Amino acid sequence: xxxxxxxxxxxxxxxxxxxxxxxxxxxxxxxxxxxxxxxxxxxxxxxxxxxxxxxxxxxxxxxxxxxxxxxxxxxxxxxxxxxxxxxxxxxxxxxxxxxxxxxxxxxxxxxxxxxxx
Amino acid sequence: xxxxxxxxxxxxxxxxxxxxxxxxxxxxxxxxxxxxxxxxxxxxxxxxxxxxxxxxxxxxxxxxxxxxxxxxxxxxxxxxxxxxxxxxxxxxxxxxxxxxxxxxxxxxxxxx
Numbered sequence: 001x002x003x004x005x006x007x008x009x010x011x012x013x014x015x016x017x018x019x020x021x022x023x024x025x026x027x028x029x030x031x032x033x034x035x036x037x038x039x040x041x042x043x044x045x046x047x048x049x050x051x052x053x054x055x056x057x058x059x060x061x062x063x064x065x066x067x068x069x070x071x072x073x074x075x076x077x078x079x080x081x082x083x084x085x086x087x088x089x090x091x092x093x094x095x096x097x098x099x100x101x102x103x104x105x106x107x108x109x110x111x112x113x114x115x116x117x
Numbered sequence: 118x119x120x121x122x123x124x125x126x127x128x129x130x131x132x133x134x135x136x137x138x139x140x141x142x143x144x145x146x147x148x149x150x151x152x153x154x155x156x157x158x159x160x161x162x163x164x165x166x167x168x169x170x171x172x173x174x175x176x177x178x179x180x181x182x183x184x185x186x187x188x189x190x191x192x193x194x195x196x197x198x199x200x201x202x203x204x205x206x207x208x209x210x211x212x213x214x215x216x217x218x219x220x221x222x223x224x225x226x227x228x229x
Contacts, residue, residue, distance in 0.1 A: 035217075035218075037220075043222075043225075044222045045160070045210075045223075046220075047219060047220075091159065091160065093160075097173060102167075102172040103165065103173075105160070106162070108159065
């Protein structure tokens with residue numbers, strides 16, 4: 001079974017500091033995509049960052065970056081210079097079945113991040 | 118910036134009633150999805166849709182559920198006879214050619 005595990009139910013960080021959220025996944029596929037989504041209190045799901053499994057280079061989006069370790073099946077999210085607006089639930093997601101629309105996202109249970117002033 | 122929209126934002130219905138949740142995907146996207154999130158739980162896949170037919174569906178997506186793209190812009194999820202356990206946030210998503218799925222703001226369905 002394809003699973004995504006987020007082992008940190010809650011985390012907190014001081015404003016302007018750096019925090020890393022962990023995620024591990026299980027799959028037998030060799031090519032796949034990994035994502036981090038942010039869900040603020042409004043409950044909207046916002047795409048933060050994407051990583052293709054065949055790319056060795058870690059993805060970055062402004063203050064957000066990932067540490068992708070394919071052999072370890074690990075995909076952590078680093079948030080630099082944390083801001084109050086980063087307070088949200090963060091979901092790691094793994095995309096399976098990447099063929100012409102049959103793919104789907106499998107989500108972890110999420111990590112609730114609080115940024116303190 | 119184009120975005121996925123969903124209506125209504127909140128729907129309250131009585132058990133056994135039919136509901137239709139509406140979504141307008143991003144205009145140049147061709148792949149569409151419905152997910153749901155029961156309060157406090159993770160997001161779960163329901164169904165994917167491409168070329169006017171279902172591509173994949175989960176065990177949750179039983180005969181009570183159906184999807185339709187009635188015109189060139191709308192994408193709907195129908196629940197024929199709602200149950201209490203259908204209460205959840207329902208998200209529509211559409212994706213790019215590079216597999217990024219963009220979610221709408223969700224419809225909160227409350228079944229009483």
